[in-house]
Amino acid sequence: MRKKIVAGNWKMNTLPSEGAELAKNVVANRQEVCSCVNFIVCPPFTHLSMVAEQLKGSDVALGAQDCATETKGAYTGEISAQMIAELGCKYVILGHSERRQYYGETSETLNKKMAQAYANNLTPIYCVGENLEEREAEKHFDVVKAQLEEVIFNLTEEQFANLVIAYEPVWAIGTGKTATADQAQEIHAYIRKVLAEKFGAAAQECPILYGGSCKPANAAEIFAKEDVDGGLIGGAALKAEDFLAIGKGFAK
Numbered sequence: 001m002r003k004k005i006v007a008g009n010w011k012m013n014t015l016p017s018e019g020a021e022l023a024k025n026v027v028a029n030r031q032e033v034c035s036c037v038n039f040i041v042c043p044p045f046t047h048l049s050m051v052a053e054q055l056k057g058s059d060v061a062l063g064a065q066d067c068a069t070e071t072k073g074a075y076t077g078e079i080s081a082q083m084i085a086e087l088g089c090k091y092v093i094l095g096h097s098e099r100r101q102y103y104g105e106t107s108e109t110l111n112k113k114m115a116q117a118y119a120n121n122l123t124p125i126y127c128v129g130e131n132l133e134e135r136e137a138e139k140h141f142d143v144v145k146a147q148l149e150e151v152i153f154n155l156t157e158e159q160f161a162n163l164v165i166a167y168e169p170v171w172a173i174g175t176g177k178t179a180t181a182d183q184a185q186e187i188h189a190y191i192r193k194v195l196a197e198k199f200g201a202a203a204q205e206c207p208i209l210y211g212g213s214c215k216p217a218n219a220a221e222i223f224a225k226e227d228v229d230g231g232l233i234g235g236a237a238l239k240a241e242d243f244l245a246i247g248k249g250f251a252k
Protein backbone atom coordinates (compact mmCIF):
# COMPACT_ATOMS: atom_id res chain seq x y z
CA MET A 1 0.00 0.00 0.00
CA ARG A 2 1.45 3.31 -1.06
CA LYS A 3 1.52 6.25 1.35
CA LYS A 4 -1.31 8.75 0.98
CA ILE A 5 0.10 12.26 1.11
CA VAL A 6 -1.33 15.76 1.14
CA ALA A 7 1.47 18.31 1.05
CA GLY A 8 0.95 22.06 1.28
CA ASN A 9 3.27 24.29 -0.70
CA TRP A 10 2.76 27.73 0.81
CA LYS A 11 5.07 29.36 -1.74
CA MET A 12 5.90 33.00 -0.83
CA ASN A 13 2.73 33.48 1.18
CA THR A 14 1.90 34.36 4.80
CA LEU A 15 4.00 36.31 7.26
CA PRO A 16 5.83 34.18 9.82
CA SER A 17 3.21 34.91 12.49
CA GLU A 18 0.40 34.04 10.07
CA GLY A 19 2.17 30.85 9.07
CA ALA A 20 2.46 29.81 12.71
CA GLU A 21 -1.28 30.41 13.10
CA LEU A 22 -2.04 28.40 9.97
CA ALA A 23 0.08 25.49 11.22
CA LYS A 24 -1.63 25.70 14.60
CA ASN A 25 -5.05 25.41 12.94
CA VAL A 26 -3.93 22.46 10.83
CA VAL A 27 -2.72 20.64 13.94
CA ALA A 28 -5.84 21.56 15.96
CA ASN A 29 -8.22 20.04 13.41
CA ARG A 30 -6.06 17.31 11.95
CA GLN A 31 -7.98 14.57 13.78
CA GLU A 32 -11.01 15.24 11.54
CA VAL A 33 -9.13 13.37 8.82
CA CYS A 34 -8.08 9.71 8.75
CA SER A 35 -4.71 9.14 10.37
CA CYS A 36 -3.85 7.15 7.23
CA VAL A 37 -3.30 10.48 5.44
CA ASN A 38 0.19 11.95 5.79
CA PHE A 39 0.04 15.73 5.94
CA ILE A 40 3.12 17.82 5.16
CA VAL A 41 3.40 21.61 5.30
CA CYS A 42 6.10 23.46 3.37
CA PRO A 43 6.31 27.09 4.51
CA PRO A 44 8.92 29.66 3.47
CA PHE A 45 12.36 29.23 5.09
CA THR A 46 11.75 32.17 7.44
CA HIS A 47 8.78 30.37 9.02
CA LEU A 48 10.34 26.97 9.56
CA SER A 49 11.27 27.20 13.22
CA MET A 50 8.01 28.87 14.25
CA VAL A 51 6.00 26.32 12.31
CA ALA A 52 8.11 23.46 13.70
CA GLU A 53 7.15 24.65 17.16
CA GLN A 54 3.45 24.40 16.28
CA LEU A 55 3.83 20.94 14.77
CA LYS A 56 5.52 19.48 17.84
CA GLY A 57 3.71 16.42 19.11
CA SER A 58 1.56 16.13 15.98
CA ASP A 59 1.97 13.84 12.99
CA VAL A 60 1.99 16.76 10.54
CA ALA A 61 5.43 16.80 8.94
CA LEU A 62 7.54 19.79 7.98
CA GLY A 63 9.11 20.41 4.60
CA ALA A 64 10.97 23.22 2.85
CA GLN A 65 10.38 24.53 -0.66
CA ASP A 66 13.96 24.30 -1.87
CA CYS A 67 17.55 23.86 -0.73
CA ALA A 68 20.98 24.88 -1.96
CA THR A 69 23.16 22.91 -4.37
CA GLU A 70 26.17 23.25 -2.05
CA THR A 71 26.91 22.05 1.47
CA LYS A 72 28.02 25.37 3.00
CA GLY A 73 30.26 28.32 2.42
CA ALA A 74 30.29 31.59 0.51
CA TYR A 75 26.89 31.36 -1.21
CA THR A 76 25.12 34.55 -0.16
CA GLY A 77 21.41 34.13 0.25
CA GLU A 78 21.36 30.34 0.00
CA ILE A 79 19.90 27.92 2.54
CA SER A 80 21.50 24.50 2.89
CA ALA A 81 19.79 21.15 3.26
CA GLN A 82 21.59 20.69 6.56
CA MET A 83 20.09 23.93 7.90
CA ILE A 84 16.53 22.96 7.09
CA ALA A 85 17.10 19.45 8.43
CA GLU A 86 18.25 20.87 11.75
CA LEU A 87 15.05 22.90 11.95
CA GLY A 88 13.01 19.72 11.73
CA CYS A 89 12.30 19.36 8.02
CA LYS A 90 11.72 15.83 6.80
CA TYR A 91 10.90 16.79 3.22
CA VAL A 92 12.08 19.25 0.59
CA ILE A 93 10.29 20.23 -2.61
CA LEU A 94 12.75 20.21 -5.52
CA GLY A 95 12.29 21.18 -9.13
CA HIS A 96 9.00 22.99 -8.73
CA SER A 97 8.02 24.52 -12.07
CA GLU A 98 8.26 28.01 -10.59
CA ARG A 99 11.89 27.31 -9.67
CA ARG A 100 12.56 25.90 -13.14
CA GLN A 101 10.77 28.77 -14.88
CA TYR A 102 11.78 31.84 -12.86
CA TYR A 103 15.10 30.81 -11.34
CA GLY A 104 16.59 28.80 -14.15
CA GLU A 105 16.75 25.45 -12.38
CA THR A 106 18.02 22.73 -14.63
CA SER A 107 18.52 19.01 -14.25
CA GLU A 108 22.14 19.77 -13.46
CA THR A 109 21.29 21.94 -10.45
CA LEU A 110 18.57 19.52 -9.39
CA ASN A 111 20.97 16.59 -9.34
CA LYS A 112 23.10 18.52 -6.85
CA LYS A 113 20.10 19.49 -4.74
CA MET A 114 18.86 15.91 -4.66
CA ALA A 115 22.28 14.78 -3.43
CA GLN A 116 22.20 17.44 -0.69
CA ALA A 117 18.72 16.37 0.36
CA TYR A 118 19.69 12.70 0.68
CA ALA A 119 22.92 13.53 2.46
CA ASN A 120 20.78 15.17 5.15
CA ASN A 121 18.09 12.50 5.38
CA LEU A 122 15.46 14.62 3.69
CA THR A 123 12.85 13.07 1.40
CA PRO A 124 12.68 15.02 -1.86
CA ILE A 125 9.31 15.85 -3.36
CA TYR A 126 10.52 16.03 -6.94
CA CYS A 127 8.22 17.94 -9.30
CA VAL A 128 7.68 17.24 -12.96
CA GLY A 129 5.19 18.64 -15.44
CA GLU A 130 4.68 20.21 -18.82
CA ASN A 131 3.57 23.71 -19.80
CA LEU A 132 0.56 24.55 -21.94
CA GLU A 133 2.48 24.74 -25.20
CA GLU A 134 4.00 21.32 -24.57
CA ARG A 135 0.62 19.84 -23.66
CA GLU A 136 -1.00 21.29 -26.79
CA ALA A 137 1.82 19.89 -28.92
CA GLU A 138 1.24 16.53 -27.17
CA LYS A 139 4.79 16.54 -25.88
CA HIS A 140 3.82 16.11 -22.23
CA PHE A 141 4.93 12.49 -22.03
CA ASP A 142 8.36 13.31 -23.47
CA VAL A 143 8.83 16.33 -21.20
CA VAL A 144 8.01 14.39 -18.06
CA LYS A 145 10.13 11.45 -19.15
CA ALA A 146 13.17 13.70 -19.65
CA GLN A 147 12.64 15.33 -16.24
CA LEU A 148 12.66 11.85 -14.68
CA GLU A 149 15.52 10.41 -16.71
CA GLU A 150 17.85 13.35 -16.17
CA VAL A 151 17.48 13.39 -12.39
CA ILE A 152 15.62 10.45 -10.89
CA PHE A 153 17.45 7.86 -12.96
CA ASN A 154 20.66 8.97 -11.26
CA LEU A 155 19.39 7.84 -7.84
CA THR A 156 20.46 4.67 -6.13
CA GLU A 157 17.78 2.11 -5.28
CA GLU A 158 18.02 3.13 -1.65
CA GLN A 159 17.47 6.79 -2.53
CA PHE A 160 14.61 5.94 -4.85
CA ALA A 161 12.87 4.14 -1.99
CA ASN A 162 12.79 7.49 -0.19
CA LEU A 163 11.23 9.73 -2.81
CA VAL A 164 7.93 11.42 -3.57
CA ILE A 165 7.09 12.56 -7.10
CA ALA A 166 4.67 15.39 -7.79
CA TYR A 167 3.14 15.74 -11.24
CA GLU A 168 2.13 19.35 -11.76
CA PRO A 169 0.95 20.46 -15.17
CA VAL A 170 2.17 24.06 -15.31
CA TRP A 171 -1.02 25.15 -17.08
CA ALA A 172 -3.03 24.07 -14.04
CA ILE A 173 -0.93 25.72 -11.33
CA GLY A 174 -2.69 28.67 -9.72
CA THR A 175 -4.89 29.05 -12.79
CA GLY A 176 -8.04 27.42 -11.49
CA LYS A 177 -7.73 24.93 -14.36
CA THR A 178 -7.33 21.36 -13.20
CA ALA A 179 -6.31 18.38 -15.22
CA THR A 180 -9.25 16.01 -15.40
CA ALA A 181 -9.00 12.97 -13.19
CA ASP A 182 -8.50 10.88 -16.34
CA GLN A 183 -5.69 13.14 -17.58
CA ALA A 184 -4.03 12.86 -14.17
CA GLN A 185 -4.36 9.08 -14.10
CA GLU A 186 -3.03 8.76 -17.65
CA ILE A 187 0.19 10.61 -16.92
CA HIS A 188 0.63 9.24 -13.40
CA ALA A 189 0.46 5.71 -14.81
CA TYR A 190 2.98 6.75 -17.45
CA ILE A 191 5.33 8.18 -14.78
CA ARG A 192 5.09 4.93 -12.85
CA LYS A 193 5.85 2.97 -16.01
CA VAL A 194 8.95 5.08 -16.72
CA LEU A 195 10.09 4.65 -13.12
CA ALA A 196 9.51 0.89 -13.34
CA GLU A 197 11.75 0.67 -16.41
CA LYS A 198 14.60 1.80 -14.21
CA PHE A 199 13.67 0.71 -10.69
CA GLY A 200 11.42 -2.29 -11.31
CA ALA A 201 8.87 -3.26 -8.68
CA ALA A 202 9.99 -0.44 -6.35
CA ALA A 203 8.10 1.95 -8.65
CA GLN A 204 4.87 0.50 -7.23
CA GLU A 205 5.80 1.94 -3.83
CA CYS A 206 6.63 5.48 -4.95
CA PRO A 207 3.93 8.01 -4.05
CA ILE A 208 2.98 10.20 -7.04
CA LEU A 209 1.08 13.36 -6.09
CA TYR A 210 -1.07 15.52 -8.33
CA GLY A 211 -0.64 19.30 -8.15
CA GLY A 212 -2.38 22.14 -9.93
CA SER A 213 -5.53 23.83 -8.59
CA CYS A 214 -6.36 20.83 -6.43
CA LYS A 215 -9.07 21.79 -3.93
CA PRO A 216 -11.70 20.19 -1.69
CA ALA A 217 -14.21 20.14 -4.55
CA ASN A 218 -12.05 18.10 -6.94
CA ALA A 219 -9.65 16.16 -4.69
CA ALA A 220 -11.86 13.10 -4.16
CA GLU A 221 -12.32 12.50 -7.88
CA ILE A 222 -8.61 12.86 -8.62
CA PHE A 223 -7.45 10.84 -5.59
CA ALA A 224 -9.80 8.01 -6.56
CA LYS A 225 -7.55 7.23 -9.51
CA GLU A 226 -5.30 4.24 -9.11
CA ASP A 227 -1.96 5.95 -9.65
CA VAL A 228 -2.73 9.18 -7.79
CA ASP A 229 -1.46 8.99 -4.23
CA GLY A 230 -2.36 12.47 -3.04
CA GLY A 231 -1.72 16.10 -3.83
CA LEU A 232 0.78 18.93 -3.71
CA ILE A 233 -1.45 21.84 -2.85
CA GLY A 234 -0.67 25.53 -3.39
CA GLY A 235 -3.49 28.05 -2.96
CA ALA A 236 -5.83 25.74 -1.06
CA ALA A 237 -3.12 24.94 1.50
CA LEU A 238 -3.30 28.49 2.84
CA LYS A 239 -6.56 27.80 4.67
CA ALA A 240 -6.37 25.02 7.27
CA GLU A 241 -9.96 24.06 6.63
CA ASP A 242 -9.48 23.59 2.88
CA PHE A 243 -6.14 21.86 3.29
CA LEU A 244 -7.60 19.32 5.69
CA ALA A 245 -10.75 18.91 3.60
CA ILE A 246 -8.55 17.86 0.70
CA GLY A 247 -7.29 15.03 2.91
CA LYS A 248 -10.86 13.84 3.27
CA GLY A 249 -10.78 13.20 -0.47
CA PHE A 250 -9.23 9.78 0.08
CA ALA A 251 -11.87 7.11 -0.12
CA LYS A 252 -9.55 4.21 -0.79
Ligand code: PGA
Pocket (backbone or CB within 6 Å): 009, 168, 172, 173, 174, 175, 211, 212, 213, 214, 232, 233, 234, 235, 236
Ligand atom coordinates in the same frame (compact mmCIF):
# COMPACT_ATOMS: atom_id res chain seq x y z
P1 PGA B 1 -1.93 25.48 -6.84
O1 PGA B 1 -0.36 25.21 -6.76
O2 PGA B 1 -2.60 24.43 -5.98
O3 PGA B 1 -2.11 26.89 -6.27
O4 PGA B 1 -2.34 25.38 -8.27
C1 PGA B 1 0.16 23.91 -6.74
C2 PGA B 1 1.67 23.96 -6.66
O5 PGA B 1 2.28 24.70 -7.45
O6 PGA B 1 2.29 23.29 -5.81
